[in-house]
Amino acid sequence: xxxxxxxxxxxxxxxxxxxxxxxxxxxxxxxxxxxxxxxxxxxxxxxxxxxxxxxxxxxxxxxxxxxxxxxxxxxxxxxxxxxxxxxxxxxxxxxxxxxxxxxxxxxxxxxxxxxxxxxxxxxxxxxxxxxxxxxxxxxxxxxxxxxxxxxxxxxxxxxxxx
Numbered sequence: 001x002x003x004x005x006x007x008x009x010x011x012x013x014x015x016x017x018x019x020x021x022x023x024x025x026x027x028x029x030x031x032x033x034x035x036x037x038x039x040x041x042x043x044x045x046x047x048x049x050x051x052x053x054x055x056x057x058x059x060x061x062x063x064x065x066x067x068x069x070x071x072x073x074x075x076x077x078x079x080x081x082x083x084x085x086x087x088x089x090x091x092x093x094x095x096x097x098x099x100x101x102x103x104x105x106x107x108x109x110x111x112x113x114x115x116x117x118x119x120x121x122x123x124x125x126x127x128x129x130x131x132x133x134x135x136x137x138x139x140x141x142x143x144x145x146x147x148x149x150x151x152x153x154x155x156x157x158x159x160x161x162x
Contacts, residue, residue, distance in 0.1 A: 028120060044067075044158035047067060059098050059099055063101065073156060
């Protein structure tokens with residue numbers, strides 16, 4: 001059994017921070033559950049549709065960049081949306097290796113029914129924080145990730161898929 005490192009933290013403080021993490025995770029999960037219940041599509045797929053609506057002709061790499069996810073994750077989202085008939089994919093005229101993605105009327109109709117924000121409640125809330133608070137939170141979470149020895153590759157997975 002790993003040895004528990006010594007600390008000087010008040011157990012009540014640790015419990016309070018843990019409770020706050022639970023509140024955040026539950027808010028995120030509740031939002032994406034509501035989206036899926038209302039439109040029958042996962043939150044990441046709805047977000048991808050909104051990006052495609054706002055960026056007609058974007059490619060898979062552009063979708064990944066806009067959503068700040070790994071390109072293979074974006075590719076999987078595209079495959080699902082193609083299969084469901086929500087988007088179309090055509091080869092680029094300039095470079096046949098590239099594709100252009102377009103949202104179809106069925107995708108637009110689904111977006112019209114989906115509750116926002118499409119990217120989820122957490123990115124919107126983080127964007128509302130003052131810059132100094134966001135920087136401090138980033139630094140503190142970076143330290144927490146180090147202590148967890150967590151795989152930072154997981155940062156490329158949309159919260160809606162966790």
